[in-house]
Amino acid sequence: MLGYARSMIEIIVLIMFVRNLARTAEQKGRSKAWGGLGAAGWLGGEVMGGVVGGIAGAESGAIYGLALVGAVIGSVVAYVIVKNLAPVSPPDLGAPFVSEGPGVVNPNYDPKNPYSPPRIE
16 A cells, blocks of 8 residues: 555656646746656656666665655756757748838739738738
């Protein structure tokens, strides 16, 4: 029963961590997918810690402990990467449309281009 509760707590903390990383990345103008780096770091570190513990011949409790240490290391690396992302500046869209008369005149209007914004006069 205790192993089940530990696993559930770990999953809940992982979900909270991924959401936190996604929120941090979104505040910097980046995709929320950066939260996936947290999950990859956590799970990859956990697997590597478990493998190292298994190769070292540690007992089951020690293997789990090493797996958690690996998860913490992977999570910290992911957190540092996302925290140090540079904010994305909005793209320069050039000069805005000029308002003349009753409508907006698009100076870039091209009648041969079906995708050109309309020229309203």
